[in-house]
Amino acid sequence: MSEIRNPAYAEAGVRKIDWAASHMPVLQSICEDFEESRPFEGLKVAISVHLEAKTAYLACVFKAGGAEVYATGSNVLSTQDDVAAALASLGINVYAWHAATEEEYRHHLACVLAPGPNIIIDDGGDLVNMMHHDFRDLIPGVIGGCEETTTGIIRLLAMDRAGELRFPMMLVNDAEMKHLFDNRYGTGQSVWNAINKTTNLVTAGKRVVVAGYGWCGKGVAMRAKGLGAKVIVTEVDPVRAIEAVMDGFDVMPMKEAAPVGDVFVTVTGCRGVITPEHMLTMKEGAILTNAGHFNVEVDVAGLEKIAVRKEMRRDNIVGYILPNGRSVNLIGEGRLVNLAAGDGHPAEIMDMSFAVQSLAAKYLADHRGEKLPMINRVPAGIDREIAERKLRFLGAGIDVLTPEQETYIRSFDL
């Protein structure tokens, strides 16, 4: 049983999944292993991750490993209807469509939880949160879950501190093979793919303001610089701010950046980073985007309140006319721009992120029945295994320590 927009879109979606899969060699090799060992035999896996081609392949990998898979999206604008249709045609239970209402989105989350999942693959914490509130009676069947992103982990740690987390979670985002590449190089590239495709404007020479210089912000700023932009960073952490200065960027508070920026990208995981007060000082036509997980970084609700009028300017771009006569352009409703107005991260990057997801989920399946801590770092051996496989597929070799070198670097002897 699936709830999708239109099964007739499946053929186009299968092509997208095939293209992504053919650029995800690590995940392919894991898929082959899973076909042999069937680590998820008899288990139900519920997935809520941006429902596009790479995620679809991850769902197929769980199925190949023996799981009964239930999938939905993690953001109403990032679901691609052709991919959802393709997944349904491949025997996955899919509940998602593009531009679902908030009510439909929550209904779809409930659909993947109702069958009683054993493993939960979450992105942002919505699924885990709903499980704890609306499906408490099914919690004893949950072996554990994996969380994909920074914001989801912040929510999980808060739940754990409050003593509310009821099953073990794997911190997938914090694995090196995830955030070092996905958050930095994935977000860095896909944010600019999305902004450039959606606006069809030049980046060179523009003043780009990047709010937040964490893993994602570093990537967004680095790629903006590569495209010829003059980059300004805003931060609240003094150490990260110095890093941005040393990387060659101007650092200033948002209040000072707002009147000079041409394009704004928030990527903080915080809320109210760009407020109506900032917007009223911006130049005519300033472009506002968010790449953080939730659509609360650009205060869209506040913008809706102060705007005297709004108009559709291009697909996915809404112009808001402000009381001072100037206007700002908001892309993708302030939802994470690389998914709401683009195709997400490149497949080669998600190859590593979803390799972490799949092996972290296998770790949970392998340890079922054991008492795991509620919060679990992904074991370093998993990072290493994925790095070794990726290097092999990249055709890059590395040196190996000799026994003398091993001894030398582990001792105080000179």
Ligand SMILES: NC(=O)c1ccc[n+]([C@@H]2O[C@H](COP(=O)([O-])OP(=O)(O)OC[C@H]3O[C@@H](n4cnc5c(N)ncnc54)[C@H](O)[C@@H]3O)[C@@H](O)[C@H]2O)c1
């Ligand atoms: N768009 C994507 O594809 C994608 C990919 C990965 C992560 N994310 C999301 O992006 C967000 C950032 O992730 P990250 O891994 O870079 O996190 P991070 O913790 O490494 O970095 C966040 C940075 O923002 C700064 N910050 C916080 N509040 C701020 C504020 N009000 N003004 C300015 N700076 C502020 C913090 O000091 C920190 O340096 C999260 O919501 C994460 O879930 C998005």
